[in-house]
Amino acid sequence: MRISVIGTGYVGLVTGVCLAEIGHIVTCIDIDALKINLLRSGKSPIYEPGLEELIVKNMAEGRLHFTNQYNEGLIRAEVIYIAVGTPSNEDGTADLSALEDAAIAIADQISNDVVIVTKSTVPIGTGDRLKAIIEYNKSNDSVSFEMVSNPEFLREGSAINDTFYGDRIIIGSDSVKAAEMIEEINKPFQIPIYKTSIRSAEMIKYASNAFLATKISFINEISNLCEKLDADITEVAQGMGMDKRIGAHFLNAGIGYGGSCFPKDTNALMQIAGNANHDFELLRSVIEVNKKQQNILTEKAKRRFGSLEGLKIAVLGLAFKPNTDDMREAASLTVVTDLIKSGAVVSAYDPIAIDNARKLLPEEVEFLSNIEDAIQDADCVFILTEWPEIVNFDLELYVSKMGKPVIFDGRNCLDMTKIQELKIEYHSVGRSSIYLNHSYPVSPLPFQGNKK
Ligand SMILES: NC(=O)c1ccc[n+]([C@@H]2O[C@H](COP(=O)([O-])OP(=O)(O)OC[C@H]3O[C@@H](n4cnc5c(N)ncnc54)[C@H](O)[C@@H]3O)[C@@H](O)[C@H]2O)c1
Ligand SMILES: O=c1ccn([C@@H]2O[C@H](COP(=O)(O)OP(=O)(O)O[C@H]3O[C@H](CO)[C@@H](O)[C@H](O)[C@H]3O)[C@@H](O)[C@H]2O)c(=O)[nH]1
Numbered sequence: 316m317r318i319s320v321i322g323t324g325y326v327g328l329v330t331g332v333c334l335a336e337i338g339h340i341v342t343c344i345d346i347d348a349l350k351i352n353l354l355r356s357g358k359s360p361i362y363e364p365g366l367e368e369l370i371v372k373n374m375a376e377g378r379l380h381f382t383n384q385y386n387e388g389l390i391r392a393e394v395i396y397i398a399v400g401t402p403s404n405e406d407g408t409a410d411l412s413a414l415e416d417a418a419i420a421i422a423d424q425i426s427n428d429v430v431i432v433t434k435s436t437v438p439i440g441t442g443d444r445l446k447a448i449i450e451y452n453k454s455n456d457s458v459s460f461e462m463v464s465n466p467e468f469l470r471e472g473s474a475i476n477d478t479f480y481g482d483r484i485i486i487g488s489d490s491v492k493a494a495e496m497i498e499e500i501n502k503p504f505q506i507p508i509y510k511t512s513i514r515s516a517e518m519i520k521y522a523s524n525a526f527l528a529t530k531i532s533f534i535n536e537i538s539n540l541c542e543k544l545d546a547d548i549t550e551v552a553q554g555m556g557m558d559k560r561i562g563a564h565f566l567n568a569g570i571g572y573g574g575s576c577f578p579k580d581t582n583a584l585m586q587i588a589g590n591a592n593h594d595f596e597l598l599r600s601v602i603e604v605n606k607k608q609q610n611i612l613t614e615k616a617k618r619r620f621g622s623l624e625g626l627k628i629a630v631l632g633l634a635f636k637p638n639t640d641d642m643r644e645a646a647s648l649t650v651v652t653d654l655i656k657s658g659a660v661v662s663a664y665d666p667i668a669i670d671n672a673r674k675l676l677p678e679e680v681e682f683l684s685n686i687e688d689a690i691q692d693a694d695c696v697f698i699l700t701e702w703p704e705i706v707n708f709d710l711e712l713y714v715s716k717m718g719k720p721v722i723f724d725g726r727n728c729l730d731m732t733k734i735q736e737l738k739i740e741y742h743s744v745g746r747s748s749i750y751l752n753h754s755y756p757v758s759p760l761p762f763q764g765n766k767k
């Protein structure tokens with residue numbers, strides 16, 4: 316099948332490359348000429364494991380092309396995927412301007428019948444809106460088109476794997492023929508396909524992200540309670556997750572969710588609900604809990620040291636999660652900015668995201684190119700991203716580089732037994748702190764009175 320993909324960000328590029336890998340002829344279009352030039356030279360503009368190798372391979376085999384010209388990119392396309400960004404407006408609603416630009420460009424260029432697929436995450440009803448825009452602006456009256464919603468569920472850092480081994484593919488369309496065509500395209504992935512209406516497909520995407528965000532905020536609240544009641548969140552999450560109705564995934568407590576999707580999509584769904592005169596109270600709490608959760612490490616450090624003024628703090632991990640260079644809504648943006656405001660002297664390290672982080676973090680931050688240099692003579696360490704390199708870092712080096720290390724682990728990713736052996740002071744999330752020369756703080760149970 317001849318396929319065009321509009322937008323070569325995380326979703327568009329991965330979609331285009333994977334569709335080429337299963338045999339389709341794909342042209343990726345982006346208005347960013349620099350990105351297109353980079354891609355034409357076989358380089359990926361984003362860090363995503365395995366992606367660059369597949370770009371090079373599929374270009375060499377003649378199935379993958381890149382252009383910044385719509386007229387060139389849409390020629391003879393049988394299917395057009397739209398995968399441009401839908402970032403947040405200031406009020407939290409989704410900014411659909413890139414999507415509408417793409418729709419107008421499609422309307423201007425299509426010269427044969429085509430199926431138009433929305434991959435971007437869009438408010439419910441957007442498919443209908445795009446259809447009207449394209450119909451109205453179509454330059455060739457004899458051409459007909461059908462709309463499909465095919466939301467994307469990949470995670471950054473494992474995007475290729477998720478595309479090949481995802482749990483489901485949602486195909487929303489009011490046209491049986493168009494839905495069957497998209498089903499046919501996706502067949503080689505051998506992933507269960509579920510067909511719905513366009514509006515249901517659009518809602519499935521928001522509902523899935525909101526549900527996952529809810530799971531994270533819920534476990535984070537339980538972890539805050541665990542700290543007060545001397546229970547261990549790792550054991551609690553494990554025990555909960557053994558119930559198949561709950562499921563073991565997305566129960567990792569920490570400093571909250573970040574990234575380009577959960578914060579943006581939960582806010583957008585709040586607005587979508589509001590516009591439908593529905594007050595989504597549960598989701599509002601999920602968002603609030605997440606905001607509070609990003610501060611817990613800094614608060615712990617303030618309680619521990621009294622003041623952070625002049626304290627040398629090494630921050631390890633800046634990306635919103637491991638295996639990505641994406642800094643969008645990363646917890647590090649809040650945490651590091653707060654540390655600097657509180658007078659701390661911050662050194663920072665991330666294996667991949669430093670270039671992106673430098674543009675977003677306060678200029679006072681010193682960026683180092685390895686963990687050893689970042690922690691040298693630091694008073695304490697903040698772990699914000701559980702990169703394998705940070706998880707597997709030799710704990711004895713904290714002792715030799717810092718003397719009396721104090722570690723605040725926002726991802727519960729270090730080995731507690733080894734930490735205890737090395738007598739490192741360690742504060743994590745939802746678990747008792749390990750204090751050198753201190754006993755564990757145990758909160759007393761509230762007085763129950765003389766109830767029978
Ligand atoms: N990043 C993810 O993990 C992820 C996962 C699932 C769904 N989504 C959704 O997919 C969509 C895309 O997300 P992303 O992270 O890939 O975005 P991104 O910002 O990484 O990439 C968007 C790309 O679109 C290009 N673009 C903008 N306007 C254009 C136009 N008019 N014509 C052609 N190209 C244009 C930009 O130059 C950019 O390269 C969003 O709606 C997002 O919510 C993202
Ligand atoms: O148990 C968990 C799981 C995740 N997170 C955090 O949640 C955020 C998002 O993580 P993840 O979902 O792995 O990454 P994304 O790449 O943002 O992927 C989410 O957002 C995408 C964009 O919509 C969807 O396609 C994916 O299905 C959805 O998982 C990160 O900050 C994680 O640290 C936790 O704190 N605890």
